[in-house]
Amino acid sequence: MKKLMALAMAAAFAAPAFAGDFYAGADIGRGKIDGHTEVIGGTTVTMADWKDTTYSIFGGYQLNETLSFELGYRSMGKNTVSVGTKSVEVKGSAIQASMLASLPVGNDFSVFGRLGVSSFKAKASYNGNSSSSSESKALVGFGVRYAVSKETNIRAEFQKLASDASALTVGVDFKF
Numbered sequence: 001m002k003k004l005m006a007l008a009m010a011a012a013f014a015a016p017a018f019a020g021d022f023y024a025g026a027d028i029g030r031g032k033i034d035g036h037t038e039v040i041g042g043t044t045v046t047m048a049d050w051k052d053t054t055y056s057i058f059g060g061y062q063l064n065e066t067l068s069f070e071l072g073y074r075s076m077g078k079n080t081v082s083v084g085t086k087s088v089e090v091k092g093s094a095i096q097a098s099m100l101a102s103l104p105v106g107n108d109f110s111v112f113g114r115l116g117v118s119s120f121k122a123k124a125s126y127n128g129n130s131s132s133s134s135e136s137k138a139l140v141g142f143g144v145r146y147a148v149s150k151e152t153n154i155r156a157e158f159q160k161l162a163s164d165a166s167a168l169t170v171g172v173d174f175k176f
Helices: 002-013
Strands: 022-033 036-040 043-047 050-062 067-083 086-104 109-126 129-147 152-162 165-175
Touching: 022 067, 022 086, 022 152, 050 086, 050 165, 067 109, 067 165, 086 129, 086 152, 109 152
Parallel strands: none
Antiparallel strands: 022 050, 022 165, 036 043, 050 067, 067 086, 086 109, 109 129, 129 152, 152 165
């Protein structure tokens, strides 16, 4: 999946003939994983109300004023969860592919909805043992976008990445 993301980003940067249609960006915010369970070396680890910094990089193609297609990578951060006397390190990430539908609500503002798929991966490590699980689920989200200029947008968004993971972010995207 990382190779697919790298290929998509390379294609976006290598296509100046389509100027204005491609965009790339990043965001940062607060991620939450709640209720995810891993078994590591016979020990069950449950992440309850775990919150950490999340960030993503993404690239997309804007088909028209209303419809865009986007690929991205999101890190949900890492955290240490205590299980009895054990400290277990947990990391979360996701590869995302989605469609965005936008609706202008003023000269420079728009609202958008997101629908796609997220391949969410959680990895837990303890004392040399590790376990990971992947879950591909529907990705849904909604947000607002403000056009600072013709090429630059600021956005705020909520995303539901998997049954037990969500993110609230602010970010920027640049058209080229």
